[in-house]
Amino acid sequence: MDLNEPYSPTTPRPAGxxxxxxxxxxxxxxxxxAQLVGVVLYGLYLHMKLDKVEDEMNLREDFLFLRRLQKCLKPQDAGATLLDCSAILNTFQELQGRSSDVPQKSPIVMQKGEKPTASIHLAGxxxxxxxxxxxxxxxxxxxxxxxxxxxxxxxLKVTRGGRYYIYAQVTFCVKSLLHAPFSVYMYLHLPSETDQLLLKGVRTPGRSDNICxxxxxxxxxxxxxxxxxxVFINVTDSSKVNYDHGNTYFGMFELSERNL
Incomplete structure (x- = not known):
């Protein structure tokens, strides 16, 4: 190496x-x-597709089994078919035995001595x-x-004793500037006794300016x-009662022990 050779520093790389x-x-x-994400998404798609295909295959197998069972149950087809009907029938009986072991939800049945509930709904x-x-x-x-x-x-008379819910609605029309209250009364009528007030409802309407x-x-x-x-109902002024459909009604229904 020549000591007299001039020193030159390393040339820097271009910025580009x-x-x-x-x-x-x-x-x-x-x-x-992107490739990794694509692979994952494609794997999920294949998994869902395989599940769907498996479900369709199971449905097809069930359908084929039912078709075979139908043929074996028909006397005219049982002798002509090449199916092993004895094995198919045994499989069907095993499935029936499994289903009978599953606890079923018992239907609501009326207990001995329990009477059915009664109801009635009347329109004005x-x-x-x-x-x-x-x-x-x-x-x-x-x-x-x-x-x-x-x-x-x-x-409205009851022919058998029991616990009942009684309801009523009375709709009335107001065409007066007066603030006269309108009252509805529900009475219990007893033979040879004074009628007993069960319920009372009062409403004081505002001004109507002769519009109903x-x-x-x-x-x-x-x-x-x-x-x-x-049971019966009366009001302070029956001429104001509105009898349009659904506006005025009266009814009751019996409460069973299950409702109490």
Missing amino acids: TTVTMKTFLYLTITFVI FKDSSQPVSVLQWTEAVYAPSDDAFSYQGGK SLQSVHLGRVIELQQGHT
Whole structure:
């Protein structure tokens, strides 16, 4: 080595070469990650596809088994078929035995001595333009009705004792500037006794400016009734009652021990 040779430092790499290498490295890493994600997604797709194919194969096997069983159960086909009907029938009997071992949900059955519950629903009925002391009713469309009740003259009678829920709604029309309250009363009628007030509902309407303003009063309670007890409803002014469909109704239903 010549000591007199001038020293020259290492020539630095161009900046463009470094940027190119970094870009290539990033692209390579991105490509590898994309490949890995694609492989994972494709694996999931194949797994779901295989599960679906397996389910379809199971359904096809079940269908084929039922077809074979159907042929073996037909007397005219049992002798002509090449199927091993004895093995198929034995498999079917084993399946029946397994299903009988599974505890079944017992249906709700009526216990001995338990009577069925009764119910009735009536719709308001206007049979006179004159005010009446007791509101009149008629059987509502598609509503339950039971022989445990009898109806006459606006009064609903129970033919067997029990615990009942009684309900009623009375809708009335207000065409007055006065603030007169409208009251609804539910009475229990007992033979040879004074009628007993079961429920009372009161509503005081506001101003209506001679336009029919509909208001409703709803009543309901549980009561113990004896055979022959009768329930009826009256109001302060029956001429204001609105009898449009669904506005005014009256009914009751018996509560069984399961409801208590």
